[in-house]
Amino acid sequence: MTPELPRLLEAVDATWPAARSLRAGPWRLREGAGGGKRVSCTTAEGDWTPDGLQAAEQAQALLGQDPLFMIREGDEALDAALARRSYEVIDPVTLWLSPLAPLVTEPIPRITAFAVSEPLAVMREIWEEAGIGAARQRIMERPKGPRTTILGRTADRAAGTAFCAVDGEIAMVHALEIVAPCRGRGLGKWMMRQAAVWAETQGAHWMSVLCLTDNAAAMGLYRSLGFSRAGRYHYRRRSET
Template structure:
């Protein structure tokens, strides 16, 4: 549920993370899940994607807590860009956003919603000891069809998802667990130097609780480990208890959190 004003902006009991560490994972996330259009206003990174409605791809991402000059004017400029794309003005607030901007948005009555955790795990031989060898799909169309089915997404998202996957610059592995040619689970693993980022992990609703999610995560990480990755990371919504339980059992721990904000409706 959205919150406003004096209510807590985020429920984060963890110590404040080092900003250099946050910047590293934020940059990896932008490379691994690229927006169609990118603009900078100072150190605010504006990401917009006409073909896909995901908040990560359609948000303002402040990257320096000290960049607080002319906040109102810059918000107005961002609003015009979002309006041109037919997207609601959305800010993605990580620890890089800073207190001053949060207070400004509080004062303007912006809502807070959709908190997520960024988690990491060391990627060594022990971490992937139980992983099965799995070769990622080369057929992007087949993977997209499987991902849309597993996520329960509308087929209209196919062109947008195809554009995103085709724009990923680091090496990306597309993984699917199938049974009788029916997709049960999907995941994307982006190998970026010593990092392995996991994205779009999902299990078909009718087949959850059977270990498919664990299998596909470990197989993806083994693939990245064999290519030189030494650390795994991912993003997960804070209220997804099933996913959090899975990731923690594999060895992931929280680094920092982020959430989204939108202005009050006119």
């Protein structure tokens, strides 16, 4: 059965975990430890009231974080309530999903993509150059399930890196980055296929990936591999933040 959006979002939390996640009334709070919006946002997990929004804001402040909410499909009332409180929309994200089987049919060219259990120094450098610093790299140490990194090579050099982790039947790819001079050569396709080959050995049946909706190049890559749109979400933050 094809995973639905709530299940995919569970896999996102499991494969790219916050430093700490806790329930406060109807809210799920995430402590990001500097790891970015995905691990620092608050989501509505129960019946909430407009008066309860202030409590959610205060709880986030106690974690040392500016108020930030993730708005998923079905959160339209929360979206409207936050808009009335001068929260702005940022970073709309599309979730993509594909069965693993079509991704493992093509042989991967030699010395093009490898699954590496722990990232090499050159892979960390690629992430650093792309703005994925130490705090975000530490997230990759937190998943409890199987995890690996993917090294991509082209033109006789290390040129790409990615992180992949499995939650049950779903493999999620995060932090796919290719150095600027080596983009447009098809390396991303082979790295995604290598991630699928590895994920299949871990018992996964599906692969999902997140992409900023305005990233046309990445959206084109996932579409060319046969991924389908599985859902969307965005964030809201105070416009003065």
